[in-house]
Amino acid sequence: EVQLLESGGGLVQPGGSLRLSCAASGFTFTGYVMNWVRQPPGKGLEWVSAIIHSGDNTYYADSVRGRFTISRDNSRSTLYLQMNNLRAEDTAVYYCARDPVGMSDYLDYWGQGTPVTVSS
């Protein structure tokens, strides 16, 4: 069974840092591009970042580029999101999701999400 389990969310002050983790199981982790997507309270979805199989290429939304860093440890089947210089507008539930990257891209499995609150 495919499982994605996020952790690491919590309350942090503006300007602070947090590292999210997403532990993957039930599939060959190296066969997938991995993504982070977030959802502010009561609002829509925002794609945040992606990392290819090897970790050599990463992609970011303009709103987080230069502050967030995505990485992966294929030996541990774990995805990470290092979030620095956090702002109130980063408050959201953060989901990890996988992209099979065959003929088409899509997000076919998602974790349950981990909440991040940026507030003083």
Place this chain on the structure above:
Amino acid sequence: AIQMTQSPSSLSASVGDRVTITCRASQVIRNDLGWYQQKPGKAPKLLIYAASTLQSGVPSRFSGSYSGTDFTLTISSLQPEDFATYFCLQDYNYPWTFGQGTKVEIK
């Protein structure tokens, strides 16, 4: 970044109704678009990818189509479990972008 304009933002419908939701891309994205359903407190669920391919296990009352930069999600006969919020997502190039969402409510 490519902008996705989704409409309507909400709609009220009855069980058995045919429902149509649209997304318009700000540029050509071929068929690189997916549709996702989200229920309160839950993670999104993939319904359709490549504009018109039904994800495994998704009921056939859901369908997708496109013409140029206009994409459509159709629910042929709305069921009680379909009341949810629906999002489109362009995966043509990074940064990927979502539509604003359409909340489907019970009339």
